[in-house]
Each structure stands twice: as structure tokens, then as C-alpha cells.
Amino acid sequence: MTPLHQPVGIFxxxxxxxxxxxxxxxHFPQQDILYLADRASFPYGAKTPAELLDAVGAATRYLLGQGCAAVILASNAPSIVVWEALRAEVDAPIIGVFPPVGDALAASSSKQVAVLGVKSMVTSQAMHDYVARERQDAGEVALINASPLVDLVENFAFLRxxxxxxxAVGRFMAELLQAEPHIDVMTLSSTHLPWLRPFFERAAPRVAFLDPADSVLDQLRPYNTSGAGITRCVATETAALTLTDFNAALAALGSPLRATLTTSP
Structure with missing residues (x-):
């Protein structure tokens, strides 16, 4: 197997x-990438902050142990809840994914926006503090638990x-907009939710949906290296979330990747 050159870890x-x-x-075609799907830790959204830190800390240390020069914590919930604590534990560049609250408010005509995310994130004090910093009294931000929709992606219902x-998305959006009719911009602040963007847009065509991943590329640029452009995928599994199903989903998405099993982290 060809060695990776200073890969970026993504998990x-x-x-x-x-x-x-x-x-x-x-954006970085020569960058080598090591992608970890830690399905044994699913779902992040049901974990306490201590459990989250344990899970993402183990995954981060695994990727660094594989030679990664930087790691992207590609999930909004732990980025909000435990990113600072993780950075204190790990002496390496850790890039988080954060809800674009400021961008949402700037794009909103009503100045009423929503952040859709998993329960552990939207109910956390860290998220409320983050919104207070980002909002700067520029409007209203509703924090919405979208955990049930995450399962539509993780169990591949959105493909099957x-x-x-x-x-399911239509019912969710109808209830949300009935309760919050003036919201006109929403951030898809779980990495699973952007896969559902076409479903959201059909269910609520008057609402604009923002993807938090846009900021990751700028943060990664200082750590970009020229390798062979190899992307390698590894995954953990459980009895319910198997490697076979994961690889079937990658194939259904048109990905050439196939994951190999790792028992770590």
C-alpha cells in the first residue's frame, strides 16, 4: 500500500x-487524505460532553498516530461542545466545523434564522455562548434539534x-415553520444534514440553507501539502452499522472509495 504523504485526517x-x-x-487535488468513519461511536448527538471528548479524542489520536499533519473534526456538535478541550489535549492542528450564524443573519431578510443540529449541540451551554458571540444583537437565532433527520443519512434511507x-423532511419543516414562520435562513449544522439539502429545498423553497463546511477549506490551506492525491478510508463498525453497509453507501454515492475495517480508535 502506497504510504500517504503528510495526510489530512478527516473524521x-x-x-x-x-x-x-x-x-x-x-480544492486540494494533490493532498493525501485519511478518512475515518468512526461508526462505532455513532451517534455523537446522544453523547454527554465527557463521552464526546473521549470519542473524538480517541479518533484524533488514532489519525495522528497514522501520520496525519492536521485533523478535521468534521462534526458540528463536538466542534462546538469539546473543540477547545480537545485542542488542550492534543498538540496538533485541529480544524472544527462551526455553524455559520453570522453568515445566516447577514443573508436573512427577516433577521430570524435557525441552526439545525443534533440535540447535544443545540441544548449545550457552549452552543448558546457561541450564538451569543456570533449574533452580536443582529437578529434572532433559533436552535433546532434535528437529530431524527440525521438517522435518515446514517441508515442510508435518503438513498434507499x-x-x-x-x-419525513417535509413533516419536520412544516412543524418548524408553523412554529417559526419568519425564519428564512437555516444552517445545516450536522455534517449529515447537507446530504439532505435537496429534500430541505423541496420542502421549504422560500428558505435558504447554508453548509458550515465552506469555512473548512480556508482553515485547511496553511496545512495543505503536495502528495499523490490519495484518499484512503478506514471505518469502525457495530453489529447494526456494518462495514458492508457503509461501503454500499459509498458506492451508491458514486464514490470510488471502499473502507477497510479498523478496530481503533
């Missing part, structure tokens, strides 16, 4: 971060049952 608890892998590959997925 979260499943298929969600593959979108960021694609973005990094497109698009009609059922559309119905």
Missing part, C-alpha cells in the same frame, strides 16, 4: 463527513427510500 461518526472529504479533494425521506 466523524459516519457517512456525514464524506461530503467534506469530497470538498477537500476538489427517497420518497420516505422527503415525507
Amino acid at each position: 466523524d461518526a459516519g457517512i456525514g463527513s464524506y461530503a467534506i472529504v469530497e470538498r477537500v479533494r476538489a 427510500d427517497p420518497d420516505g425521506t422527503q415525507q
